[in-house]
Amino acid sequence: NxxxxxxxxxxxxxxxxxxxxxxxxxxxxxxxxxxxxxxxxxxxxxxxxxxxxxxxxxxxxxxxxxxxxxSLGDPTNPTPIFAKYGFLYNDCKTIFCKAIHLEDEIEELGFNFRDLLFQTETGEIAPHVWDLFLYKVLKDNDMNAANQFMVAVKTNDGAAQQQFQNNYFPYAVQALKEHVGGILNDVNQLTMKAQSYDLNTHPRVPVIVAHNNLVRDTFTMTLALLQKY
Structure with a gap:
């Protein structure tokens, strides 16, 4: 008992x-x-x-x-290790872009989470993140174009991929801005909620806040990069 x-x-x-x-x-x-x-x-x-x-x-x-x-897990993304083991390692260079809602699209393109990263020191966006969000934009608006883009990605047709990016880049930027802004809003709310807890009954709050701060700082830099386009 x-x-x-x-x-x-x-x-x-x-x-x-x-x-x-x-x-x-x-x-x-x-x-x-x-x-x-x-x-x-x-x-x-x-x-x-x-x-x-x-x-x-x-x-x-x-x-x-x-x-x-x-190794207790994928070094490119600290969140699963944090969720399971309750700590953050101090040499984290990248973090998953948090596009959980696009899991179907990730699978369709043949990606995995370690392909979809933001750099924690600069906010830099991995190329496959651009591909993922562009693919989602195309799926929502032009399924034929989406299928063509998927084939280009899966066959590593760089020229065709670049042509799609050139034609639809503003839409991919807007989709990414909305996603990053939404994650930042969620993280800020979760952090405020965590900070309201009593540390005597919730001793992991400081680690949770540290994780949220890592996400916030990284996504803030990413949003700043997106604002330049």
């Missing part, structure tokens, strides 16, 4: 397992191996043999006294 113990056990089970897929999908909790911290450039990797034994191998020549680290 101890809520703290239940929460601790749940957190351990949720965040400290290592998943294997062969010969069957299983999740292992390995003493000691669950203590490796995350790094964008990890120096060890975990594997399991046929008997289920955990084997830890270094990936390069690790100097004596250096911390041993693994």
């Amino acid at each position: 101890d809520d703290k113990v239940v929460k601790w056990a749940y957190n351990v089970a949720l965040t400290r397992f290592h998943e294997v897929w062969e010969p069957t999908r299983q999740k292992y909790l390995v003493p000691m191996a669950d203590m490796f911290n995350h790094n964008t450039n990890p120096n060890v990797e975990l594997n399991f043999d046929q008997q289920g034994n955990c084997v830890v191998n270094t990936m390069n020549n690790v100097q004596a006294g250096s911390p041993l680290t693994i």
